[in-house]
Amino acid sequence: AQSVTQPDIHITVSEGASLELRCNYSYGATPYLFWYVQSPGQGLQLLLKYFSGDTLVQGIKGFEAEFKRSQSSFNLRKPSVHWSDAAEYFCAVGMIKAAGNKLTFGGGTRVLVKP
Amino acid sequence: DGGITQSPKYLFRKEGQNVTLSCEQNLNHDAMYWYRQDPGQGLRLIYYSQIVNDFQKGDIAEGYSVSREKKESFPLTVTSAQKNPTAFYLCASSIGGVNEQFFGPGTRLTVL
Numbered sequence: 001a002q003s004v005t006q007p008d009i010h011i012t013v014s015e016g017a018s019l020e021l022r023c024n025y026s027y028g029a030t031p032y033l034f035w036y037v038q039s040p041g042q043g044l045q046l047l048l049k050y051f052s053g054d055t056l057v058q059g060i061k062g063f064e065a066e067f068k069r070s071q072s073s074f075n076l077r078k079p080s081v082h083w084s085d086a087a088e089y090f091c092a093v094g095m096i097k098a099a100g101n102k103l104t105f106g107g108g109t110r111v112l113v114k115p
Numbered sequence: 116d117g118g119i120t121q122s123p124k125y126l127f128r129k130e131g132q133n134v135t136l137s138c139e140q141n142l143n144h145d146a147m148y149w150y151r152q153d154p155g156q157g158l159r160l161i162y163y164s165q166i167v168n169d170f171q172k173g174d175i176a177e178g179y180s181v182s183r184e185k186k187e188s189f190p191l192t193v194t195s196a197q198k199n200p201t202a203f204y205l206c207a208s209s210i211g212g213v214n215e216q217f218f219g220p221g222t223r224l225t226v227l
Contacts, residue, residue, distance in 0.1 A: 009155070032213045034215060036218075041203075041221070041223070042220055042221065043119075043205055043218035043219050043220045043221050044158075044205070044207075044216075044218040045218070046215045046216075046217075049215055090157060090158065094213035094214075095213065101146070101165070101211065101212050101213045101214075102148070102160060102163055102173070103213070103216060105150075105157045105158040106157055107155065107156060107157040108155075108157050
């Protein structure tokens with residue numbers, strides 16, 4: 001079965017510093033990969049997605065992610081963090097086989113931004 | 116505006132009562148999903164539906180039931196058989212296949 005691991009439960013970063021959130025997946029075929037962001041008490045918003053092609057994907061709010069097949073990773077990055085980036089971030093993998101099409105989510109990484 | 120609505124935002128129920136959470140979408144999406152979110156556990160799939168009048172169990176379907184009688188609606192009933200129903204519930208929809216899912220704002224259910 002496929003799985004998604006986000007090794008960092010919490011990350012604290014200073015405003016203006018760079019941010020990288022890790023995501024590793026276990027899946028037998030080429031994955032469909034997503035990053036979502038969730039503000040407290042809210043739903044999830046899609047930041048970016050990777051289906052195929054260029055392995056460096058640009059998203060909204062200045063985020064980007066890089067798909068590395070050899071490392072089974074899809075890490076999210078932002079060069080300069082703003083206080084409004086404090087939220088929880090979820091990586092997800094989509095599978096196109098099995099009973100229906102669905103996403104498997106990682107456990108999430110909560111980002112705290114220091115002034 | 117197109118989107119997904121969930122109501123109510125907060126819901127309180129007594130133990131042993133069934134409760135139904137509403138999810139409506141006007142995105143003309145075929146597929147709809149229900150997730151449960153607990154602190155530190157990410158999202159877990161309860162039920163999903165790829166088309167009207169059809170739905171499948173997700174990873175944690177026990178104690179829950181759904182219906183999909185209309186394309187735009189996918190209500191979730193939390194039954195008294197669900198042993199630990201207090202959680203944040205998220206509904207999502209997509210065009211189908213493996214595509215991005217659009218999420219509603221969620222319903223926080225507290226069972227007293």
